[in-house]
Amino acid sequence: MDILNRLSTFIKQHALFDSGERILLAVSGGRDSVLMVHLFNESGLSFGIAHCNFGLRGVESEKDEQFTSDLAAELEVPFYSTTFDTTQYSQEHHISIQMAARDLRYQWLEEIRVDFGFQYIAVAQHQNDVMETMLLNLTRGTGIAGMHGILPKKGKIIRPLLFLKRDEIDQALEEKGYTYREDSSNESTKYARNKLRLEVIPVLKELNPSLEETFEANRKRFEELEILLDARVKELKSDLFKEVNSGEYEISLQALKALHPADTLLYGLFHPFGFTEAVLRDFKRAWDGEPGKIFCSNSYDLCLDRDKVILAKKKKEIEGAVYINSPDTDVAWNGKSYRGESKTLEQFTLKKENALAQLDFGLLKFPLTLRHWNDGDRFHPLGLKGTKKLSDFFIEQKVPLSRKNDIGILENGNGDILWVAGFRIDERYKISTNTKKVFIFEQTT
Missing domain, CATH: 3.50.40.10 (Phenylalanyl-trna Synthetase, Chain B, domain 3)
Structure with missing residues (x-):
């Protein structure tokens, strides 16, 4: 099956979008996003191109922007671009450059999507990106969601190239003769993802030459496990959470103690209210002690109250007399x-x-x-x-x-x-x- 038919099959299989819907393609100018542009164009799909200049590589960044602008003009599709002071943003928000770039990118893409009438935002991640994400998450510590890595569709974000491996993308670009921009930062091992790609994954592929296929099969298993867990958590919440006021619930402490496996189900129940694993571990250790202890997330309080637990939205600052x-x-x-x-x-x-x-x-x-x-x-x-x-x-x-x-x-x-x-x-x-x-x-x- 040729690559265009595979793309069409993947879009239908995962219900990424309907025929006739307008898709905003996030295009850096690199090999992956350039191939995505040409595949959408050859498939007769309706799309526009959006490019973020993060201002991190000087003249290279300017050339990337010009390249994507020229590509949009050549294909006669809408083009949108913006420039960020990514370094300043990362310092102001006390986050890494990579996280700053990600936040800025997705915030801006969503604004463009809404303002110009696009239904979805497409990013050009592929199977190797999924594998790298899963390895990164496993290295740092993760739950089931982190183990299935990147999903084909989440909200308004779609990933139509997840059916491709990196070497298949390289082969398609070579066969078609498409030009693209090389990002010199991809060869720097100071970034964790690059270190995995350049140093760790080649060793793993010596052990398993079909590593991408193995990780894709694992991803599907973990995705299905998450569906089962979510269904169980939804059922438990319906049974255990008794709403007594708007935004306030009473939960039987005895019922929580009977959960098995406790840590996984507690996290599933209370993570949507902002509680971290560390806070929930402390909560679990304290539930046989004296009542009255309160555990906090940014927006909710979890209070041990004798034979029950009170989950309530944080009150505004207590008013005086x-x-x-x-x-x-x-x-x-x-x-x-x-x-x-x-x-x-x-x-x-x-x-x-x-x-x-x-x-x-x-x-x-x-x-x-x-x-x-x-x-x-x-x-x-x-x-x-x-x-x-x-x-x-x-x-x-x-x-x-x-x-x-x-x-x-x-x-x-x-x-x-x-x-x-x-x-x-x-x-x-x-x-x-x-x-x-x-x-x-x-x-x-």
């Missing part, structure tokens, strides 16, 4: 709204609701304070004989540790707690036969 200077007022605190109102005893009807505080106005000392709970807080819960630490009260009420800071504490001007919002008022400030005026305070949103 607000002061209530007069009885008839509206206040906002911690993203919620509260309303205060005073009534004569004749205007008032007692409601048996914990959602509002109904207090003896004559015992209050303004300004009142609405705040978060503090360690060491005590109050006298309505209906009990003595005082109780607020932390113990929360435990008895089964308040998740992650939600304590959401609960408003209404404090009198003399320092006594008047109301634990949504739970209980203080016995000492309840309405009695001596009450002449009532203060009502409730959360309205």
